[in-house]
Amino acid sequence: MNLDFIYKNPTTIYFGRDALNNLRTELGNYGDTVMLAYGKGSIKNMGLYDQVVSILKECGKNIVELTGIMPNPTYEKVTEGAKLVRENDVDLILAVGGGSVIDCAKGISVSAYCEGDPWTKYWLQFQPVDNKIVPVASILTLAGTGSEMNGGSVITNDDMKLKMGRVFPAEMNPKFSILNPEYTFSLPxxxxxxxxxxxxxxxxxxxxxxxxxxxxxxxxxxxxxxxxxxxxxxxxxxxxxxxxxxxxxxxxxxxxxxxxxxxxxxxxxxxxxxxxxxxxxxxxxxxxxxxxxxxxxxxxxxxxxxxxxxxxxxxxxxxxxxxxxxxxxxxxxxxxxxxxxxxxxxxxxxxxxxxxxxxxxxxxxxxxxxxxxxxxxxxxxxxxxxxxxx
Structure with missing residues (x-):
């Protein structure tokens, strides 16, 4: 091992058929308002949406929804989510879906309170994150990217025809991620x-x-x-x-x-x-x-x-x-x-x-x-x- 390194990973993983049961306990660590971020409806078809919403309501959370996150999340979607975070004083972003949804959630987290243009600052110039970030958590439904336990966020700027990835420091990792392999059964x-x-x-x-x-x-x-x-x-x-x-x-x-x-x-x-x-x-x-x-x-x-x-x-x-x-x-x-x-x-x-x-x-x-x-x-x-x- 000839290259020096620093390794830190703060993500808590809940893995298995009953992993979702841990959501109730984790929600107690965060404030009243949760942004529920997801894609184009597959979580509703599989019944996961109803389960998650039921737990959020049971825990007394105010729910703000960001829907329609695409397989290659766009900077426009990040901007939309960041606006919702600021307007609703969101305390936790809960991404339910695959890596694209989680990547988008991280992008929203660093962008919501960024001074200046987040795209230029964080994806083009790779500047350190120096503003307030909103905690992110995930419920994984598609295996492939590993975004549930890293700081990566790949975002597409349609106007510039650029798809850029940024691996943020470990502080941007999801605070917890729920992994139930059964959630992947219905994938095409x-x-x-x-x-x-x-x-x-x-x-x-x-x-x-x-x-x-x-x-x-x-x-x-x-x-x-x-x-x-x-x-x-x-x-x-x-x-x-x-x-x-x-x-x-x-x-x-x-x-x-x-x-x-x-x-x-x-x-x-x-x-x-x-x-x-x-x-x-x-x-x-x-x-x-x-x-x-x-x-x-x-x-x-x-x-x-x-x-x-x-x-x-x-x-x-x-x-x-x-x-x-x-x-x-x-x-x-x-x-x-x-x-x-x-x-x-x-x-x-x-x-x-x-x-x-x-x-x-x-x-x-x-x-x-x-x-x-x-x-x-x-x-x-x-x-x-x-x-x-x-």
């Missing part, structure tokens, strides 16, 4: 598998970096193997509790900062997908999958030993005196085979992209990268490969 397969690749991508962004022997890499390999195993079961039987519970916890861990400790990390796949999402509004996990395969084929020689390790330790590919490049490519091929087996979309046309969009996406992508720093031209080549994928 499309959302299930998109979330599966999302959590894998978070792990791979950390994994494909560095040359030293880091405990974090061993943890990542174990989580990847667990996700692959449980994903195959969940795709066949969406109501297999064990598989869904494993996926939900793996997702929480995958984007917990602990999985990047003492790692330089990469995150170029996410930077490309963020801009792809800004132009297409595609499902995040699907966009990540489409970009990852050509990206890893473009950089594997620069991190050859780690890609060999990925092939052998994650996918069980035997070395048998094969050349390293052959082993590394076999690992990427195994990833592609898994993606296709799960029904994950990897063609950009199917995700709503047009040829005209590709240069715009490439030119607006933030350059990060681990083993290799790409040019905008190389990013365009990756997008073209994803556009032509079969």
């Amino acid at each position: 397969t499309y959302q299930l598998v998109s979330g599966i690749f999302d959590m894998m991508s978070h792990l791979m962004e950390s994994y494909f970096s560095g040359e030293d022997d880091v405990t974090t890499d061993y943890l990542i390999e174990g989580l990847l193997r667990s996700i692959i195993h449980s994903a195959k079961i969940a795709v066949k039987d969406p109501k297999d509790y064990e598989a869904r519970s494993n996926l939900m916890w793996s997702s929480t861990l995958a984007m917990n900062p602990i999985m990047g400790l003492s790692k330089p990390q990469d995150w170029q796949v996410h930077m490309i997908e963020h801009q792809l999402g800004a132009y297409t509004d595609c499902a995040h996990g699907m966009g990540l999958a489409a970009v990852s395969l050509p990206y890893y084929r473009a950089i594997y020689k620069n991190g050859l030993d780690k890609f060999v390790r990925f092939a052998t330790q994650v996918w069980g590919i035997e070395e048998r005196d094969k050349p390293k490049e052959e082993i590394a490519l076999a690992g990427i091929d195994a990833l592609e085979a898994f993606v296709k087996e799960c029904g994950i979309v990897i063609n950009l046309k199917e995700l709503g992209a047009t040829e005209e969009m590709l240069p715009l996406v490439a030119n607006s992508t933030v350059i990060l990268g681990g083993y290799k720093k790409l040019t905008h031209e190389e990013i365009l080549d990756i997008l073209k490969s994803a556009y032509a994928a079969e």
Whole structure:
């Protein structure tokens, strides 16, 4: 572990079939007014909305609702929520939904009492949060982003065609998160598998970096193997509790900062997908999958030993005196085979992209990268490969 780090995680996790019972106790720690933030109604269809509202009323809370949070939450929605927080003196933002709802809630929390323009201050300039923040809590219904136990907030500015992520300090983590795997049972397969690749991508962004022997890499390999195993079961039987519970916890861990400790990390796949999402509004996990395969084929020689390790330790590919490049490519091929087996979309046309969009996406992508720093031209080549994928 050659890189120094500070690790802090203040989120309390309530996990399991009876996790919602803990909401009553937690609500006693906050004031009278709760903002209930959620998406476009799926929590009502599953009956969760009625349960949560009943508990809030039982605890004597005034409820302010923010509805219609979209899969790629917009800065406009953040602004709408921030206005409601100020007007109603909200004491707690309770996000009920997937990572997008929780990301939006964090964005609202830091923006409500911000002096100046929050978008510029917090998502473009990454300035420290120096204003009052409103506590956030979550009830998770979709596994994939890990937003329930981190400070991440990815927001899209439609006017600027920018999708930007900010990982705020641990003080912005949800104070508590309620995780019941049964809440994910009714998800369409499309959302299930998109979330599966999302959590894998978070792990791979950390994994494909560095040359030293880091405990974090061993943890990542174990989580990847667990996700692959449980994903195959969940795709066949969406109501297999064990598989869904494993996926939900793996997702929480995958984007917990602990999985990047003492790692330089990469995150170029996410930077490309963020801009792809800004132009297409595609499902995040699907966009990540489409970009990852050509990206890893473009950089594997620069991190050859780690890609060999990925092939052998994650996918069980035997070395048998094969050349390293052959082993590394076999690992990427195994990833592609898994993606296709799960029904994950990897063609950009199917995700709503047009040829005209590709240069715009490439030119607006933030350059990060681990083993290799790409040019905008190389990013365009990756997008073209994803556009032509079969």
